[in-house]
Amino acid sequence: MQLTPLHVQGGRELSGEIAVQHSKNAALPIIVASLLSSEKVTLHGIPRLSDVATILDLLAHIGTRHAWIGENSLELHTPEILNTDAPYALVSKMRASFIVMGPILARAGHATVSMPGGCAWGPRPVDQHVKALRALGAQVSEDGGNFEATRQGSLSGQFIFELLTVGGTHNAILASVLGDGVVTLENASIDTDVVDMIEFLNSLGADIQGAGTNTITVRGVSALRGGTYTVIPDRIEAGTFMMLAAATRSRITLTNVRPDHLRAVTGKLQEMGVDVTEQGSTLTVDARNRTLSPVNITTQSYPGFPTDLQPQMSALLATVPGTSVVQDPVYPDRLTHVAELTRMGANITVSGYTQVIQGAALHAAPVKAADLRAGAALFIAGLTCEGDTVIDGVQYLNRGYERLAERLRGLGANVMQPEGLLAAAD
Ligand SMILES: CC(=O)N[C@H]1[C@@H](OP(=O)(O)OP(=O)(O)OC[C@H]2O[C@@H](n3ccc(=O)[nH]c3=O)[C@H](O)[C@@H]2O)O[C@H](CO)[C@@H](O)[C@@H]1O
């Protein structure tokens, strides 16, 4: 859905407290994992986002009935798998949809899932998902833009991922939970979103060992029961707000945070001279009256600096005098923010996946977000400068940030609400 542009008038200090939403990237696989149980599952801490609406549309096609039972609580029930396919129209909207392959295959014995296609910032392969399922005994073929997976018996055996993949680890675990085989995944992702999905599945009776380590063992069980689970706080939203506080040289307190999930981000902000203090699930970022220093960043898998915060960090560093170098080898083409920040006066030179950023004051300009985190970067940049920054492509922000304009207005941000920004998920 095309939304009217967002108007941001910055150049003022922000202050106050903001509650961080629960994690989009943990919630999506947990919603998908609910497909493995034929009983009712209740999830708390589900952010109201367009990505959540998209995954619920896909699950409705597969056979899930859902009901919102509170602002951020959702009941899901999949008594049986009605359709074993995930069509292009639904998968192409959001790449995370590809992991429905695992649970459909587990419950129905076969699954047809459209190839996910590229993102705004470049290719996002799924070869590791396919290799893992094949190594564990499934047959996977490619036909007419779809992957078709079938299995005769339970999945079993060992797979060593060739690289760390969050989605690949999700998919392989989801395919292995039901049955009587034993699956060992080596070089598996230790990402917080993988750990959260495993804890959810184990709470329904799955037998998955090794969460948070590179070796995950899944012992098949005959069925999962229903249950209730609360999703972890969103470390990417928290990191976005931390960078917003630093870029606007403000003091902001974030609640509903897991500071232990944000060590790489906190460390870099401290290295820049930002004061970050933790107290339980609260984190205060203070950049008032400070001269910030440039830093170098290289993205990595968790617990390294996340690629999902690279554009926001680039926007912050574009305001910090001196030379910073930002490298994103995880997604080398994730650079759609650069041309738009340049329209706002940023001095960024790109070579491969490396940005060399010479910090300077930015100025307002009309800009366009081409993806979710690029949109967040432009939002941060707009809040650092006076004048009217008009951000087009607001629908991307709705993918990942719940009621962003309204919540930031609570911190004193001057953001005009475009029509439709609240109506993200139903
Ligand atoms: C919905 C969700 O949770 N999305 C996150 C998830 O995406 P996603 O799970 O898709 O990302 P992966 O962790 O799989 O990708 C990491 C790296 O592995 C590569 N790769 C991945 C799979 C594969 O089969 N082959 C392959 O080469 C990718 O191109 C990338 O370079 O983790 C990314 C990396 O932290 C984040 O940017 C996304 O926001």
Ligand SMILES: C=C(OP(=O)(O)O)C(=O)O
């Ligand atoms: C890129 C993201 O999500 P996805 O993997 O669904 O594209 C993100 O959350 O920043």
